[in-house]
Amino acid sequence: MFGRREPVPFAFVAEADRFRSNINPPPRERLSVSQQAGRWLMGLTIVAGLVGSLVVGTPALSSDRPDSHPQQSQASQDH
Numbered sequence: 001m002f003g004r005r006e007p008v009p010f011a012f013v014a015e016a017d018r019f020r021s022n023i024n025p026p027p028r029e030r031l032s033v034s035q036q037a038g039r040w041l042m043g044l045t046i047v048a049g050l051v052g053s054l055v056v057g058t059p060a061l062s063s064d065r066p067d068s069h070p071q072q073s074q075a076s077q078d079h
Contacts, residue, residue, distance in 0.1 A: 031039075
């Protein structure tokens, strides 16, 4: 079954490398000033949110404590 080989025309593959299209994609539209400002504000908001979460979350992740005994609330000291 595999002994019979037929020639397969692969000339179209070789020609595809040389083919150049004369059709260009349409030029990209320029963003308006309000669209650019909106993108900048969105990026700035995302970065500020990431930095804010890092600043708020860093003290919770620190493992060093100044006192070794657990803190007691003021209500438990009144009794």
